Amino acid sequence: MPKKDHRKCISCEEFYHRDEMYMSAGASSFDEWVCETCYYEDQPCCSYVTPTCEYNGNIGSYNRNLDDPLWGDPCYDAIEEHADSIEWKSTDAWRGYFDGKVPDGYVSMIEGWTSGGWGGGTDEVNDFSDVWENNKQCFEGLRMFVALYRTSNVFSTSVDVYVHNQDVDEFKRILVRDAIDEVLND
Ligand SMILES: [Zn+2]
Numbered sequence: 001m002p003k004k005d006h007r008k009c010i011s012c013e014e015f016y017h018r019d020e021m022y023m024s025a026g027a028s029s030f031d032e033w034v035c036e037t038c039y040y041e042d043q044p045c046c047s048y049v050t051p052t053c054e055y056n057g058n059i060g061s062y063n064r065n066l067d068d069p070l071w072g073d074p075c076y077d078a079i080e081e082h083a084d085s086i087e088w089k090s091t092d093a094w095r096g097y098f099d100g101k102v103p104d105g106y107v108s109m110i111e112g113w114t115s116g117g118w119g120g121g122t123d124e125v126n127d128f129s130d131v132w133e134n135n136k137q138c139f140e141g142l143r144m145f146v147a148l149y150r151t152s153n154v155f156s157t158s159v160d161v162y163v164h165n166q167d168v169d170e171f172k173r174i175l176v177r178d179a180i181d182e183v184l185n186d
Contacts, residue, residue: 010033044059045086079145
């Protein structure tokens with residue numbers, strides 16, 4: 001029988017006093033509490049970047065740290081919706097990756113992998129990251145965000161780029177324009 005006001009941590013399963021615990025982010029019930037250690041040691045499974053937010057946010061299994069600049073972002077609601085949908089997908093007993101669902105009103109424009117931050121991944125992601133690194137300001141004003149997911153391979157990050165359906169045409173125009181510029185400058 002647990003002591004008064006003590007609850008079981010859903011991660012380590014030890015009992016702690018309620019005042020020393022955090023409610024699990026995205027918890028479906030009021031009984032999902034996490035102890036302080038588990039809360040802070042929780043590894044982020046996804047982080048977000050938008051055209052105007054250099055820093056972003058992390059979503060862990062139990063905590064959710066979406067940074068202040070993101071609160072005013074036009075994608076904030078979509079990111080919250082996405083954060084709620086993140087699940088671990090296992091490809092075999094040891095391997096897998098996190099993935100989330102496309103938020104309402106958004107389209108998944110780019111999906112792939114990258115290793116060591118940007119570059120060195122799938123072609124589509126590499127092409128996009130080139131434009132993003134060099135001409136990020138082009139994307140300002142678009143309702144879009146990049147989700148970077150943790151995978152079981154520490155050198156590999158899974159990437160999704162979501163764009164609001166009304167901004168898809170402009171998003172495509174930016175990528176095409178950049179590809180043309182590259183050809184012209186070669
Ligand atoms: Zn714990």
